[in-house]
Amino acid sequence: MKKHNSxxxxxxxxxxxCLLIVxxxxxxxxxxxxxxxxxxxxxxxTTAAAPVVKKKSYVKDxxxxxxxxxxxxxxxxxxxxxxxxIQHRFGTVQHGFSDAFGLFATATMRLxxxxxxxxxxxxxxxxxxxxxxxxxxxxxxxxxxxxxGSMPVSVTYxxxxxxxxxxQDNTTTLFVNTxxxxxxxxxxxxxxxxxxKFALQISPGYSHFNNLAGYxxxxxxxxxxxxxxQFGIGLGGRLQVSDGxxxxxxxxxxxxxxxxxxxxxxxxxxxxxxxxxxxxxxxxGNYSSLMPENxxxxxxxxxxxxxxxxxxxxxxxxxx
Amino acid sequence: MKxxxxxxxxxxxxxxxxxxxxxxQQPKPWPxxxxxxxxxxxxxxxxxxxxxxxxxxxxxxxxxHGKKGLGDGSKAAQLKTTPQDMTLASFQSQTDGALYYKISxxxxxxxxxxxxxxxxxDIWNLVNYVRxxxx
Numbered sequence: 001m002k003k004h005n006s007x008x009x010x011x012x013x014x015x016x017x018c019l020l021i022v023x024x025x026x027x028x029x030x031x032x033x034x035x036x037x038x039x040x041x042x043x044x045x046t047t048a049a050a051p052v053v054k055k056k057s058y059v060k061d062x063x064x065x066x067x068x069x070x071x072x073x074x075x076x077x078x079x080x081x082x083x084x085x086i087q088h089r090f091g092t093v094q095h096g097f098s099d100a101f102g103l104f105a106t107a108t109m110r111l112x113x114x115x116x117x118x119x120x121x122x123x124x125x126x127x128x129x130x131x132x133x134x135x136x137x138x139x140x141x142x143x144x145x146x147x148x149g150s151m152p153v154s155v156t157y158x159x160x161x162x163x164x165x166x167x168q169d170n171t172t173t174l175f176v177n178t179x180x181x182x183x184x185x186x187x188x189x190x191x192x193x194x195x196x197k198f199a200l201q202i203s204p205g206y207s208h209f210n211n212l213a214g215y216x217x218x219x220x221x222x223x224x225x226x227x228x229x230q231f232g233i234g235l236g237g238r239l240q241v242s243d244g245x246x247x248x249x250x251x252x253x254x255x256x257x258x259x260x261x262x263x264x265x266x267x268x269x270x271x272x273x274x275x276x277x278x279x280x281x282x283x284x285g286n287y288s289s290l291m292p293e294n295x296x297x298x299x300x301x302x303x304x305x306x307x308x309x310x311x312x313x314x315x316x317x318x319x320x
Numbered sequence: 321m322k323x324x325x326x327x328x329x330x331x332x333x334x335x336x337x338x339x340x341x342x343x344x345q346q347p348k349p350w351p352x353x354x355x356x357x358x359x360x361x362x363x364x365x366x367x368x369x370x371x372x373x374x375x376x377x378x379x380x381x382x383x384x385h386g387k388k389g390l391g392d393g394s395k396a397a398q399l400k401t402t403p404q405d406m407t408l409a410s411f412q413s414q415t416d417g418a419l420y421y422k423i424s425x426x427x428x429x430x431x432x433x434x435x436x437x438x439x440x441x442d443i444w445n446l447v448n449y450v451r452x453x454x455x
Contacts, residue, residue, distance in 0.1 A: 061375070078438055196371065243378035276380040276436070319435040 058144045062154055062193040063201070065279035066114065066122075066139075067313045068236040069250045069268045070287045070295060074156045074191035074201050076141040079119045082318045085112040085126070087290045089311040092301060102309050110290035114139075128290050135162045135291060145193060152192060159186040162291055180211035185293040187234075197240040204233045207293035215260065225260040232256070232296045238272065246272045248281065254296050263299045279315040284308045348401050350427060352418040359417035363444035365451065373449025376442060380433065389453040399429040407455040419447045 063073035066083065077083065091105020099105045112126030112135075120141035127134045137160035145154040164181045166173050175181055184207065191201035207230040217223045232254040240246045252266040270283020286301040288309055301307035363369055384399060386392040389406030396403055404411050423443050426432035437443055 060372070080435060196375075243375070243382075274379065275383065 057146045057148060057150075059147055059154075059193045062145065062191050062199045063238050064246060064272045064274045065315055065317075067279075067281065067315065068201070068238065068248055069270060069281065069283050069285055069311075069313070070252065070266065070290075070292070071201075071203060071234045071236050071250055072139065072156075072158045072187070072189060072292075073236070074141075074154045074189045076120050076122050076139055076156060077114075077116050077317065078319070079116050080320045081114075081116045082320060083114040084316045085110070085114065086314045087112070087311070088313075089288050089290065090309055092288075092307050092309045093284075094306060108288055108290055120144075126290075130289055130291070130294070132165045133162050133291060133294075134165055135160050137161075145191075154191045154193075156189045156191075157186070158189060160184065160291070160293075162293060174211060174213060176211075183207060183209040183293045185291070185296075187292070198238070200235070200237045202233065202235050204231070205292060205296065206231055207296050209293065209297065212297075223259065226258045226297060227256055230254065230256045230263075230293070230296050244274050246274075248272045248283065250285065252287065252295065254299075263295075263297055264302050266295065266299060266301075267303045277317055279313075279317070281313040282310075283312070284310050348428075350422060352414070352421045356421040357415050357418040359420065361416035361420070361444050361447060363441055363448060365448040369445045369448045370452065372442065373445035373447070376437065376446045377449050380436065381446075384430070389450065401427075401429050403430075406450060406453045409454075412451065412454045416444070416447050416451075419450055420444065423447070 061075075063075050066073060066075060066077065067085070067087075087110040089108045091099060091102035091107065093101040095102070095105070108128065108130045110126050110128040110130075112124055114122050114124035114137075116122045122139040124137045124139070125135070126137070137158065139156060139158045141154070141156045143151055143153065143155040145151055162183045162185070164173070164175075164183075168175045185205060186207075187203045187205035189201055189203040191199060193199040209226075209228050209230075212224070212226050212228055214222045214224045232252060234250065234252040236248070236250045238246045238248050247269070248271070249269040250266065251268075254263045254265065256262075264286065266286040268283050268285025268287065270281055270285075273280045286303050286308060287295040287299055288301060289295045289298065301309070382393055383395045384391075384393040385403050385406065386396065391403035391405055393403070406412070420443055422430070423437075423446060424432065424434040433443070437446070
């Protein structure tokens with residue numbers, strides 16, 4: 001059932017406006033950062049003078065890569081990095097051996113491509129087999145933690161726009177206008193690298209769905225199941241246990257009270273292995289979608305009932 | 321007699337086959353331009369530098385060069401050029417500038433790392449760590 005309220009016609013324009021404002025302010029920050037960022041240079045000239053190396057002030061590798069299980073990390077790769085992401089979530093483990101703990105059940109997967117055209121800015125595109133969704137995303141490093149402590153945290157913005165590209169069929173899909181297909185996600189990720197081995201991040205997030213399913217009440221009136229705006233918060237951490245291997249964990253808590261159904265939180269933990277060109281994560285958690293806004297709203301996997309699922313993320317990195 | 325001959329020639333064939341399909345690895349001298357070899361290392365080899373260097377070594381280098389730089393990494397057998405034993409004096413005798421150049425530029429099987437490690441200070445940290453591999 002399509003939900004009509006006084007907000008729905010305004011919000012698509014409003015959401016677009018928000019994204020535009022954020023993009024413009026991001027550009028302004030980029031200009032500012034260019035003038036203050038410390039860069040290392042090597043002057044290799046024929047006089048063979050010692051190259052000028054300014055002391056690099058930012059901490060490196062707060063996390064291993066772009067992803068921390070279901071969340072984005074605070075990291076934006078170095079300029080010129082092109083990454084290919086493969087994300088995969090199996091079915092829940094509850095059926096035991098009958099479906100190989102979810103391995104033989106229906107899986108959700110996403111393929112994504114990211115590129116860092118200028119320092120601190122990453123743009124990406126992806127497609128997921130869940131509801132045939134395609135997404136465009138943007139990640140910008142607003143602040144970076146410094147080694148001398150003058151900036152104690154790194155802060156990054158991440159946002160995406162998601163489009164459900166399924167055909168309109170009046171039975172499973174609810175699209176009257178094209179704008180009904182869209183949802184948006186924005187978050188601010190704040191992280192601190194405490195030492196070489198341990199880092200933590202916290203990420204408050206906000207999703208907006210242009211159109212959501214409702215239900216008919218006893219009087220035949222359309223009632224909303226959920227709010228179109230959702231807030232949530234995530235907490236993630238990484239502990240390096242050996243060169244190239246870390247333990248990772250995540251907790252996500254939806255915060256919005258919905259009229260008819262509330263989403264459940266997520267607990268996930270696993271291993272991260274990184275090589276020169278790849279980043280592998282394998283883990284178990286409650287979230288089954290690859291898109292943060294879907295997880296934040298629709299997750300009904302209950303950790304108290306052991307409704308966990310196995311998943312993995314693989315990133316392949318190239319530097320141009 | 322005939323059986324013996326067949327047996328010996330089969331044994332010989334098997335021995336020849338045992339090293340078939342292997343790549344013959346050659347050590348290959350790597351000259352470095354004089355101006356690059358003369359560049360002095362501006363980064364002190366302190367604990368912080370070595371720690372950073374070790375992380376970079378584990379991430380980018382171990383798979384071919386091996387954990388101790390002996391050239392026995394998991395990928396080493398597939399390489400056309402033998403990675404040199406970095407523990408030997410013949411390797412360690414080259415200048416820091418020469419090591420910097422080789423890491424930065426790469427050659428043949430060895431990738432160029434200047435795009436993957438864009439900060440010069442990081443490559444110097446790696447050079448400092450490579451020095452500790454000396455026997």
